[in-house]
Amino acid sequence: MNGTPSPQVSSKSGFSLIEVVMALGIFLVSVLALIGLLGPSLKSIEEVETTDEIASLVNTLNAFLHSSSDIATGSNFNAIFGAVADNGYASVLIYRYYEADAGADPTAPPVINLEIGFESDEGGSIEARGVVNFQDPDAGRTADFENAAGSIxxxxxxxxSVIPTDHITDNGVSSYPRYTLSKSLAAYPEGYFAMEARIFRLEADQSAIQGGGMPTVDIANLADESSIFTYNLAVVR
Known part of the structure; x- marks a missing residue:
């Protein structure tokens, strides 16, 4: 006599609560480990970007001082020497800016140019074209701090310090600038003029982006200010 068949018990079973909890724990540990790796990675990317920006600034400054025809109608060497001798230092500003009429067509991508120039004519040593924000629309120079595209x-x-000691004055380690020229260009015998270049990103300069105009920076206060990069360069006669 055939009875009612007994129910079949499946050999497959679901995950237990303990197994689920363990799996979630392993997953969360893995995610946290990956998140932990993001910090150093992002820092490395930032460092690379900073290094690239510094390299660009150095190359731009060197090219400007060595070969720009805007600095002087004659010798760049004489003009730069005179600029540094005038106040004991010279100040150059570099920044990128949006071209003034780039917004005429709202569908056109923004045009960004590079501006570089001395802060002033440095006692008459620098030609007007060599001063930052010199306006010459016909030559495509329409730079203005208000249109800055990034940092100044x-x-x-x-x-x-490598200049012969009888041509410079050492003002002491606590002074900035530490060294100043003590003799005139006519008495300077060397075929090179060696300088220290300190690159700053100052808050006073960034305020100019909001329409503050040319900022006033007290050079003495920069003795305790951290530069983003410092290096030595030279111009030759």
Missing amino acids: YRIILTPS
Whole structure:
């Protein structure tokens, strides 16, 4: 006599609560480990970007001082020497800016140019075209701090310690600039003029982006200010 078939018990079973909790724990540990790796990775990316920006600033400054025809109608060497001798230092500003009429067509991508120039004519040593924000629309120069596309960088040029000691005055380690020229260009015998270049990103300069105009920076206060990069360069006669 055939009875009612007994129910079949499946050999497959679901995950237990303990197994689920353990799996979630392993997953969360893995996620946290990956998140922990993001910090150093993002820092590395930022460091690379900063290094690239510094390299760009150095190359731009070197090219400007060595070969720009805007600095002087004659010798760049004489003009730069005179600029540094005038106040004991010279100040150069570098920044990128949006071209003034780039917004005429709202569908056109923004046009960004590079501006570089001395802060002033440095006692008459620098030609007007060599001063930052010189306006010459016909030549495509329409730079203005209000149109800055990013940071404004200030580079302070001071005499280097490698200049013969009888041509510089050592003002002491606590002074900035530490070295100043003590003799005139006519008495300077060397075929090179060595300088220390300190690159700053100062809050006073960034305020100019909001329409503050040319900022006033007290050079003495920069003795305790951290530069983003410092290096030595030279211009030749």
